[in-house]
Amino acid sequence: MKQKTMYLCSECGYENAKWFGKCPSCGAWNTMGEFKVKPETATRGVANFTRGTSRPTLLHEIETNDESRFYSGIGELDRVLGGGAVHGSFVLVGGEPGIGKSTLLLQMCQEMCRNAKVLYVSGEESLRQIKLRAARLEIKSPNLFVLAETDMEQIINETELLAPDVLIVDSIQTVYKRDLTAAPGGTTQIKECSMSLMQYAKNKNVTIFVVGHVNKEGTLAGPKILEHMVDCVLYFEGERNGPFRCLRAAKNRFGSTNEIGVFEMSDHGLLEVTNPSAAMLAGHPSGAAGNCIACVMEGSRPILAEVQALVAKTQFGVPRRTAAGVDYNRMVLLLAILEKRAGLFLSSSDAYVNVVGGMRLDEPAVDLPMVLAIVSSFRDKPLPEGVMSFGEVGLTGELRAVSSASQRINEAYRLGFHTCIMPMQDVDENLMHQMNIVRVHTVGEAIQAVL
Numbered sequence: 369m370k371q372k373t374m375y376l377c378s379e380c381g382y383e384n385a386k387w388f389g390k391c392p393s394c395g396a397w398n399t400m401g402e403f404k405v406k407p408e409t410a411t412r413g414v415a416n417f418t419r420g421t422s423r424p425t426l427l428h429e430i431e432t433n434d435e436s437r438f439y440s441g442i443g444e445l446d447r448v449l450g451g452g453a454v455h456g457s458f459v460l461v462g463g464e465p466g467i468g469k470s471t472l473l474l475q476m477c478q479e480m481c482r483n484a485k486v487l488y489v490s491g492e493e494s495l496r497q498i499k500l501r502a503a504r505l506e507i508k509s510p511n512l513f514v515l516a517e518t519d520m521e522q523i524i525n526e527t528e529l530l531a532p533d534v535l536i537v538d539s540i541q542t543v544y545k546r547d548l549t550a551a552p553g554g555t556t557q558i559k560e561c562s563m564s565l566m567q568y569a570k571n572k573n574v575t576i577f578v579v580g581h582v583n584k585e586g587t588l589a590g591p592k593i594l595e596h597m598v599d600c601v602l603y604f605e606g607e608r609n610g611p612f613r614c615l616r617a618a619k620n621r622f623g624s625t626n627e628i629g630v631f632e633m634s635d636h637g638l639l640e641v642t643n644p645s646a647a648m649l650a651g652h653p654s655g656a657a658g659n660c661i662a663c664v665m666e667g668s669r670p671i672l673a674e675v676q677a678l679v680a681k682t683q684f685g686v687p688r689r690t691a692a693g694v695d696y697n698r699m700v701l702l703l704a705i706l707e708k709r710a711g712l713f714l715s716s717s718d719a720y721v722n723v724v725g726g727m728r729l730d731e732p733a734v735d736l737p738m739v740l741a742i743v744s745s746f747r748d749k750p751l752p753e754g755v756m757s758f759g760e761v762g763l764t765g766e767l768r769a770v771s772s773a774s775q776r777i778n779e780a781y782r783l784g785f786h787t788c789i790m791p792m793q794d795v796d797e798n799l800m801h802q803m804n805i806v807r808v809h810t811v812g813e814a815i816q817a818v819l
Contacts, residue, residue, distance in 0.1 A: 445472070
């Protein structure tokens with residue numbers, strides 16, 4: 369029978385027999401990709417159903433034992449996964465080219481192979497290239513098997529014969545199924561190959577790690593349904609020219625999505641950063657205007673980071689605004705609050721805000737440190753030594769409470785800070801004797817307290 373042509377949106381998975389320049393579901397442009405569908409045999413009258421092996425089960429009869437986990441040997445990776453990888457889980461690792469995804473997974477193989485059999489499938493590198501990279505990373509293990517293959521049927525067959533405990537596919541964009549006419553890396557190929565891997569992981573209780581590339585918008589390339597199929601989505605972030613990398617969980621069915629892992633890229637691969645705060649504050653200038661120390665919560669971990677700002681008189685009719693590591697729209701909003709509520713005329717000045725170390729700070733608690741850094745640069749007056757801050761800023765200039773205030777203060781005290789500027793909220797009484805805690809109501813009060 370003749371195959372039917374359908375069109376699938378790579379952003380939201382919307383299907384239609386007609387092509388659209390703009391997806392009717394999500395509104396994205398030029399995302400409708402063509403794929404072929406095999407027609408099903410039509411039957412007249414009552415369909416003849418064949419009963420499969422699956423049976424309905426009463427909810428109270430289902431066993432709820434704790435999921436079986438195993439450790440990858442990399443503490444930061446285990447933290448993001450929620451305490452280790454779950455047997456039979458399907459994990460997607462995404463990131464920009466050259467960020468270190470393959471390096472991380474290859475280093476993970478070195479530790480996992482001590483107690484498990486691992487198969488590393490590469491569709492991007494030859495066996496010789498993998499061997500050279502493993503030698504550079506000093507990876508030697510008798511239980512690590514390597515396969516250079518892009519045919520999905522062949523990958524499944526070899527995996528069946530080897531029966532590994534862990535399967536790694538690098539990357540999902542390079543593998544293909546022979547019975548599909550679409551090219552490798554297309555929407556249809558990625559969807560079908562991922563479905564095959566997911567079914568194999570659940571049926572054979574094999575843990576599968578899949579590498580996925582990102583597009584120019586920073587999202588995972590391929591259909592959005594790919595992220596819904598997997599159990600865990602990990603994003604590897606960071607500046608390629610910078611030393612630090614952050615592993616963040618965007619989805620995790622077996623743990624929290626707020627935890628992050630911090631790594632440092634070196635000549636011998638990725639090194640774990642067990643104390644990110646000390647690493648981020650290394651090289652912090654003393655007596656320089658325009659910088660303030662912020663404390664943000666990444667899951668259960670408080671992290672101190674340096675927020676820098678530069679305010680200079682504009683040379684053009686419209687002032688320039690640039691943000692790196694913080695939300696651009698949030699920075700513009702805080703500039704408007706400072707001009708309206710604090711009386712600082714910033715409309716004729718360029719403003720640049722940067723987070724040192726390549727970190728991305730999205731928490732509202734970074735509002736107050738950003739404000740203090742901007743005011744410090746505008747007045748060309750440095751903040752006193754040993755001062756850190758956190759707090760959310762409202763549109764009327766008031767400061768709002770944030771979560772885990774005591775943990776943030778403890779982390780700052782451990783690293784040698786003695787003064788904390790924070791909103792009016794309750795903290796542990798013991799901290800009041802350890803640090804000089806200045807609680808303020810508004811942005812104006814916070815500025816007067818330190819500048």
